[in-house]
Amino acid sequence: MQQVFKRPQSLKDVQTHFCPGCHHGTIHRLVADAMDLYGVQDRTIGVASVGCSVFLYGYFDIDVVEAPHGRAPAVATGVKRAKPESFVFTYQGDGDLAAIGTAEIIHAANRGEDITVVFVNNTTYGMTGGQMAPTTLVGQKTSTSPYGRDKSKDGSPIRMAELLAQLGGVAYSARVAVDSPKHVLEAKKVIREAFGYQVEGKGFSFVEVLSACPTNWGMNPLKANARVGEEMIPYFPLGVFKKEEA
Amino acid sequence: MGAVEAGCRYYFGYPITPQSDIPEYLSRELPGLNGEFIQAESEIGAINMLLGASATGARAMTSSSSPGISLKQEGISYMAGAELPGVIINISRSGPGLGGIDASQSDYFQCVKGGGHGGYHIPVLAPNSVQEMYDLTMHAFDLADLYRTPVMLLGDSVIGQMKEALVPNPRPVRELPAKGWEVRGKSGAEQRVVKSLFLGDGELEAHNWHLHAKYQVMKEKECISEEYETADARLIVAGFGSVSRIAHTAVTMARAEGMKVGLFRPVTLFPFPEKALAQAAGRAGKVLVVELNTGQMVEDVRLSVGAAAQVSFYGRPPGAGSLPSPEELLEVIRKNYEGTAR
Ligand SMILES: Cc1ncc(C[n+]2csc(CCOP(=O)(O)OP(=O)(O)O)c2C)c(N)n1
Ligand code: SF4
Numbered sequence A: 001m002q003q004v005f006k007r008p009q010s011l012k013d014v015q016t017h018f019c020p021g022c023h024h025g026t027i028h029r030l031v032a033d034a035m036d037l038y039g040v041q042d043r044t045i046g047v048a049s050v051g052c053s054v055f056l057y058g059y060f061d062i063d064v065v066e067a068p069h070g071r072a073p074a075v076a077t078g079v080k081r082a083k084p085e086s087f088v089f090t091y092q093g094d095g096d097l098a099a100i101g102t103a104e105i106i107h108a109a110n111r112g113e114d115i116t117v118v119f120v121n122n123t124t125y126g127m128t129g130g131q132m133a134p135t136t137l138v139g140q141k142t143s144t145s146p147y148g149r150d151k152s153k154d155g156s157p158i159r160m161a162e163l164l165a166q167l168g169g170v171a172y173s174a175r176v177a178v179d180s181p182k183h184v185l186e187a188k189k190v191i192r193e194a195f196g197y198q199v200e201g202k203g204f205s206f207v208e209v210l211s212a213c214p215t216n217w218g219m220n221p222l223k224a225n226a227r228v229g230e231e232m233i234p235y236f237p238l239g240v241f242k243k244e245e246a
Numbered sequence B: 001m002g003a004v005e006a007g008c009r010y011y012f013g014y015p016i017t018p019q020s021d022i023p024e025y026l027s028r029e030l031p032g033l034n035g036e037f038i039q040a041e042s043e044i045g046a047i048n049m050l051l052g053a054s055a056t057g058a059r060a061m062t063s064s065s066s067p068g069i070s071l072k073q074e075g076i077s078y079m080a081g082a083e084l085p086g087v088i089i090n091i092s093r094s095g096p097g098l099g100g101i102d103a104s105q106s107d108y109f110q111c112v113k114g115g116g117h118g119g120y121h122i123p124v125l126a127p128n129s130v131q132e133m134y135d136l137t138m139h140a141f142d143l144a145d146l147y148r149t150p151v152m153l154l155g156d157s158v159i160g161q162m163k164e165a166l167v168p169n170p171r172p173v174r175e176l177p178a179k180g181w182e183v184r185g186k187s188g189a190e191q192r193v194v195k196s197l198f199l200g201d202g203e204l205e206a207h208n209w210h211l212h213a214k215y216q217v218m219k220e221k222e223c224i225s226e227e228y229e230t231a232d233a234r235l236i237v238a239g240f241g242s243v244s245r246i247a248h249t250a251v252t253m254a255r256a257e258g259m260k261v262g263l264f265r266p267v268t269l270f271p272f273p274e275k276a277l278a279q280a281a282g283r284a285g286k287v288l289v290v291e292l293n294t295g296q297m298v299e300d301v302r303l304s305v306g307a308a309a310q311v312s313f314y315g316r317p318p319g320a321g322s323l324p325s326p327e328e329l330l331e332v333i334r335k336n337y338e339g340t341a342r
């Protein structure tokens, strides 16, 4: 009998701490799949951020450096500059990357650091209990926007993939979702493509992944999964916004 | 120059006066040495690039001045927690806030007592000459590797912009432990993780005890101080960094007047040279601490000498033109010397 579906080699055989219906687990799998595809597990240095994905090293069988909240792109810059032969990626949430770490992501991207950034947008601060994030949708209720995000006071959700695509140093920028088999397959292809950019030394690559956080959205896994398509994708369109052919 | 001689090939920094000579020099030198120079987006960016480079086992550094050091505290705390080496040069200026760029020692507490969160210590070295700036930079890289810790060199605009003769000593030969903790891409071997998060039962307490033990070894082995005319002194003047140069002149002038006065200069501020100071102070019976602030190191002096000597303080808050002259210090020495005759 042929085994057609198995755990990627870059992923450890352990249970995750993610809540039921959380998309972090699926995204981990896709990242591991891309590492396996290029055979880079042995030269990969992952940079973990602060958020629900802080235990990156518990799930990926790779070397990992843990960065302070928001600083992963700067840490990854130091790693890659000192060890250019390594494959370096960061894995960051929306609070981490689009709020406290805005300066670090914009400048790492603009310098065109030869790294890949996986950006998990779940429109909230998952780990700290569901507060409003820079990506929280207008009207969305969170623990710190009990009346819904108010555009006039809180601003509009930031579309990071489009924003970064404007920068000269960015070679690849895209947004994907993992809420349906079709989207998962697309996401797999895009993450592979983004990793390929680094493997070929083409420069900075960025993938935003829309992600469900059932726990902090106050929804069951099915409802939360449905919300990605119903509410998030209309505001955060999927697609490849930049693809520099070097 | 000391950094380059010590094998440092990676520099990350953000412009701030009065330390810009350092990045300007390294931006010229490092590219030719197969190294990397990055002008970061902020001091926060710079310290985290240092964290990343250092996690790969490379010798790397950053430099800044007081307001920038405030921003680096987060990263320094993470590096202390994750036990990452790295050298931070602080050519401090006056504050609080934007303050001024004058020579000042108002950041003694910030540098020596931790600064960032979590109750860590890092070695702090306080050179008082160009030669020491050079030699201690090399020493700082060794200490960083030896103890797996960030190390700070603390100077001010007087030390940072001094022009003096320099003997480019070769890097000292010191046996350093093999690393083995650095991330490298696991290459079929065991996974390595550089982190400061410890959530397991008792894990963080054990980690903190481990750090504590390391600080005790530093206190035992790494204190450096310099003494001048202390053997028969009845009054010890104590000061570090730039003010120790002025105090040295004042002590020489006091000796010319027949006063038995000596100078004690801590070179390491952490670990503080408690024992050496206590001995010199115990012999003399009286210590006069001089600082370019309103009294910070004096607290460590009091703790070191205990009841063995009487401690007094002279200092002024920083500000343009507020460096004391040797004559001013001599006057203070005269006053403090009265009544010391036995
Ligand atoms: C300097 C600092 N500020 C705040 C925090 C608290 N904190 C931990 S995780 C987090 C937000 C995480 O949200 P996100 O990046 O969106 O990741 P998620 O958990 O949603 O995956 C915050 C604010 C911290 N650890 N450090
Ligand atoms: S809190 Fe949200 S993001 Fe965090 S593990 Fe649970 S579902 Fe996932």
Ligand SMILES: [Mg+2]
Residues within 6 Å of the ligand: A051, A093, A094, A095, A120, A121, A122, A123, A124, A125, A126, A133
């Ligand atoms: Mg989030």
